[in-house]
Amino acid sequence: MAAPNMIIIYVDSPEKSVGFYRQLLGVEPVEQSATFALFVLSNGFKLGMWSKHTVEPAAGAAGGGMEICFPCEQPEQVDAFYQQWLAKGLAMIQPPVAMDFGYTFVAEDLDGHRLRVYKLND
Structure with missing residues (x-):
């Protein structure tokens, strides 16, 4: 496959x-x-x-239903990305936080697609 x-x-x-x-x-x-x-x-x-106005066949999704993930090797890298992206003016919808799978934050792009930066738990 x-x-x-x-x-x-x-x-x-x-x-x-x-x-x-x-x-x-x-x-x-x-x-x-x-x-x-x-x-x-x-x-x-x-x-x-x-x-989204020209995709064929036409799609009903209006955007924002996607999450693009960026892995990090250290929690400090997550924090560094957060500060860099914040300085670039990205819309942050979740600040850095420890979750059951690891350390992460989430930003959004112009169409509401989620951009997740994370460091998985060891």
Whole structure:
């Protein structure tokens, strides 16, 4: 069976989302048009952004129903990401907190998709 290697999120404006994710990820998109954009990260993960107004077949999801996760190796890295993202003006919906699975916080992108940074418990 083929292993997934890409996720596509539906966004209101791929152009605005590219600006947001360019700043967040520190990389340029490998593809960008008025209706779609694609980032390929150093680990091979692909993040696509498709205009919710033009996706085919049409999707009922309005955005915000997705969580993109960023693992850390140390709790201090979680705190560092929190401070960096806070300084960049990201909307924070959960401050750093210890949960049953580990230490985490959650921010949101322009379309309400969740961005979770975490360090799993050992």
